[in-house]
Amino acid sequence: MRSKRWFWNPVWQKRCAMALLVLGHLFWVFLGKHLFPMWRGLTTFFVRPVETISAKLENWRFERARRINDIDAAQHEMDALRSELAELRIERQKDSVLLAEADAAKNLLGLKKLLPIEMRTARVIANNRNAPFGGIVIDLGKNDGLVADQGVICADGVVGRIWSVGLSQSIVLPLDAHNASTSVMLAKSRATGVLQGFRPGLARILYISSQEAVQQGEPVYTSGLDNTFPRGMLIGYVVEASPSPGAFEMDILVALASPLDTLNLLFVLPGSTSLEFDTRLEPPQSASRRGAR
Amino acid sequence: MNPRSTATTKMALLASFCLSSLYILAPWPGPQAVVHVFIVLGLAPELRTYLNCALLAAIAGWILELSLRTYSGMGGTPTANMLCALLLWYSLYISPPERNFGYYIQLVLTVILHTFITYFLVNIAAGPHVMGYGWQWSLALLPLWGPLAWHFYKPPHMR
Incomplete structure (x- = not known):
């Protein structure tokens, strides 16, 4: 009991605090350069999972936004193509009569050239x-x-x-x-x-x-x-x-x-x-x- | 009122004022160095206990380095401050000067030693750097801050 009090009294507390203060500073001055990269590596190691998760989350959000944009663009393009296809179909229906007539005329023209009579x-x-x-x-x-x-x-x-x-x-x-x-x-x-x-x-x-x-x-x-x-x-x-x-x-x-x-x-x-x-x-x-x- | 507690209160107020001045005087390195040396060698050794002495010196060093914001690795100045303040404290403890002249001699020698120790430890902590003119300012203005430090060093009955 006496030995404990002999060591752990205000005088020794001051001495320990003093030693911690001085030695801590000396330790920091002489080894701080080496500790800093280790500390940075340690923090990087512990932060890496969080960074990975946040990067994946950010990428997921970005991809989703891009997909939505792509789908919207594709939808607009498909609508435009549909309308264009409908217009082309209408034009083809309009032209089909003329095309058939042109084919018939072409055949008749060939026949007229083949037959040496006036028709x-x-x-x-x-x-x-x-x-x-x-x-x-x-x-x-x-x-x-x-x-x-x-x-x-x-x-x-x-x-x-x-x-x-x-x-x-x-x-x-x-x-x-x-x-x-x-x-x-x-x-x-x-x-x-x-x-x-x-x-x-x-x-x-x-x-x-x-x-x-x-x-x-x-x-x-x-x-x-x-x-x-x-x-x-x-x-x-x-x-x-x-x-x-x-x-x-x-x-x-x-x-x-x-x-x-x-x-x-x-x-x-x-x-x-x-x-x-x-x-x-x-x-x-x-x-x-x-x-x- | 107890004269000793009055002196301690005055010293605490003066220390607080000087620490604030140390931070505010960052744009003027010369006066800042003088205030810094006054805290470390003029006020800290007069605190009577070595723990308070080391604490005040370390705080002054950290404030100086943080206020300058140019150190790539910090810790050199507070360490040098603690060592020099404790050295002066011990010197005053084992051979207290009877007259102000001896006290000033000790201050001059400690200022020069403090300059070299600070340069050495900052060189270790932050790398090569310029010594600057702060120590010359401190020595040149020693007739101003030396008597103030001597005033607080003297026992209350001698003031």
Whole structure:
């Protein structure tokens, strides 16, 4: 007990405080330079997790803000693209009619260059060929020099012939009409017959002997015997050929090549008196104009 | 009133005033050095207890270094202050001067020693630096602050 009081009395307290004060200062002066980096490293070590977490949090907030900005920008861009796409679709719908017409005109121009005869271009005004006593109305008539029985073709094949003529308009009788008749020939056998309308887009060939060999898919051309169409113009393709039971003729069904439902521009061939062929074909011998109808 | 407590109160007030002046005089290094030396060598050794002496000297050193704000590593000045103040305190303790002349001689020698110790410790703590003219100001103005220190050193019955 006495030893404790001997050491821990006010005198020794002062001495200890004095020693701490002086030695502390000396320690700081001589070793402070080395302690400072250690202290800084220690604080850095303990602060690092907090800094890492705060940096991640800050990065997360920044990324989120950037994402939101990106989404907004993308949304605006998508809206702009949608509106632009809608405008383009409307323009394409507007231009599609012109494009189709341009394609048809281009085909017709090519056909006109191929055929060495004088043809007139006509535009389809109305197409009511499926109606009773209907036909295809074109914008040429008597004033333009048209007469009945002039042939009408398009870029894909034969369409029909002029049935009735008005002053400025005419009605075309298509090939698939029941009362339409055209002299045709088969491509391989060169057998000739008469094409008669059967159903929309289809026609029959009459007067082909059952002895002829007819194949499906065989092209059918105009024979030129009716003096309405020159020889060798495409009519269509054979889709069915079978001998008629109890008869000497074949029953041949032809799919017409020309798209009769979507016609726009047509060519009107010259009349029978104007048909002069540079293809060295024989002149028509017999005209079955009204009889073939 | 006890003359000793009166002297202690006066000394405490004077020490507070000088510490404030030490901080305020930072833009003028010469007068600041004089006040600083007066606190360390003129007032601190007269506090009678070595702990108070060392504390006052250390506080004066820290205030000086903090007020200058140019030290890259601090602690040199307060350490030098404590060592010199304690040395002077011990010197006055073992051989108290009878007359003011001996006291002034001790002050001059301690000022020079304080200059070199401060330069040495600051050099260790903060690196190479310029010594400056503060010690010359202190020696030149010793006739002003020396008698004031002698006045507080004398026993109350001699004042």
